[in-house]
Amino acid sequence: MLLLLLSTLQSCSEDVQRSMKAIPTAFGQLNEIVIVMDDELWESPVGDTIRYYYSSAYPLLPQPEPVFDLRHFTPLELKKDPLRKELRTYMLVGNLSDEDSPTAQMIRKDIGEEMSESARGDITKNNAAGRDKWAKGQLLLYQFAYSNQDLIKVLKENYPAIKKRVNKFDEKKLESYAYLNGVNNNLINEVKESIGISIRMPSDYFMAINDGEVIWMRKETDKTSSNIMLRKVKYEDQEQLSKENLIAMRDSLGKKYVSSTIEDTYMQVNDEDLPVIFNTTKVNGNYAVEGRGVWEIVNDFMGGSFISYLILNPNKGELLFVDGFLHAPGEDKRDFMEQLDYVIHTIKFQ
Template identity: 45%
Template sequence: MSQRLFRFFPLCLVFLFALTACTEDVQRTLQPTPSAFGQINSLVVIADSSTWEAGVGDSVAYFFEAPYILLPQPEPIFDVRFIEPERVEAEPTWGQLRNYVVLADLSDTDSPTTQMVMQDLNNEKLQQIREEGYGTAVAKNKWATGQQLIYVVGTSHDKLLTGLSKAYPGVVKRLQEGEDERLKVTTYFQGVNRRLGDTIRDLLGTSIDIPGGYTRVPLDTDEVVWLRREVQGASMNIMLTKTPYENESQLSKEGLKEIRDRIGKEYVSSTTPNTYMRINDEDLPLFTEATRLNGAFAIEGRGIWEIENDFLAGPFVSYLLNDTTNNELVLVDGFVYAPGRKKRDLMEEIVQVIRTAEVN
């Protein structure tokens, strides 16, 4: 009797151990993957401190913290935070953010970042990097749903720096494309104001998706439509107008400035007498470039507006579109007034709206 009992007892232990292991596996399987979170235009760079301090940190600052064009006070393209890979394990919250750039030197085999890269990338990709000296790779949802990791890897420290300098335009583009999707959701979280969109289409022949929260500013004309949205500490504005197309010289920096300054002088002022809005391209330049917006040729302009004879100023972005069907030029302009507040993300929201504009 006792022998059978002692034979049975180890079997029970084995069964209980197996059951416990299976239960833990099921719990891990059923545990929901966290959703990634984080501010718009935020970026976490993962690297070893020795790599970061040996010039990589300076390169990251140069490429990813360059000034956003164009704001009265400089703000970076991305808000960058540097961490070492061990911190993700020690503080899991660091693994639940949205955007990561991982920088690794394969020659340092003791490096925790290199070891992470060796685990994450397949042999084919690693072999390609070894043959070419540097390379990039992209992964999704490593620690949380909705995140992306961009790996920039070199076979030596110098190759890593070279790879970063070569890859950064594509890395920035990929990051911004992901942020554009998030911005679109944020911008239109109240839906689209169909009534305002219909009004603009009827008056100016231009289609544009106006988010909820914007209202029309009363003017004594229907040739200019001014929309405004008040948020905490800031005023977000969109103005639209059209003018006859006369010659090609209108589609230029000077042409855009002339139209914008004209409506600014006529319709925008402060409470102080004899004030009006104008482009200030003396203190900071007016940047323009030719582009296309939803099939139409356009001049994009970015610069600083100010109120003449007062102390108000802020950033603006304009698109001057060529409406070849109606032989007109359509100006779609967005500007922000936000004293004492950061303006980059506000301008990004306005750009999201303006880029829905269509003529023809």
């Protein structure tokens, strides 16, 4: 179901107040959604549905982390602490048949009576979106119905569109994290000259290996190691774009190039503890296959997450193998993996 963009949020008294003082800029973390709803609904199967979908496991990490971090406030709790109204992403959820519900009243006021009433007879008209209600740079998503049963159905059916909307809204923040200190032009030029690929590398990456077969770029901090490997191969047939071939290619590079300080160690895909998730996709318009999973170091106690791509360059009859992998023991990994994936998606063929 498509989200409807509200041209205005109908909150006259708040508009008057805002006109008399500076409007703050919204703050908050990546992948964070503030759920605004009454306590009774939050503790009911409606709240369970929200947690089931929006707190589901991000694919695919060694230890489970949610797709989104959720915070829950009632309208009264928002009113008590003005800073709670200055976060980035909100989802207001209400049963509009409950006239005494503070959240339902807020939703009606924001979306207007016409839209509220249209949802009474048509369950497809059950969501809306607004911007900058309390601060600049906010996204507000509204989900509503006239019974708890219908509201649960709405939440289930709208989840893919809502997730996509929030991820799109988060892109600028994700970019600011990935390129906090700018880009590494020397690295960008070296990759372009070596294999004819454009990739926008952050400034804190360095060239670890460029031996004519593989390019390996790394970013090292006290807590994390982020890595991107590139290798071009001739495209011969469709079988190369299989899950088995992607894993085999990754394992071959892992065995040749990646080890720990212990002798006879090497990297390999661990698809016994967690299966590799495999999909077809596109990277900057080019057909690709994608694999997500976890890696381990054989004969040592090290592991982490990876995302690999085989991207088809039909103009040159080539495949580009791209692997992003992370080692971050004791750290949350979701946001770091998203940064790796964001950088990978800047790849363009020359």
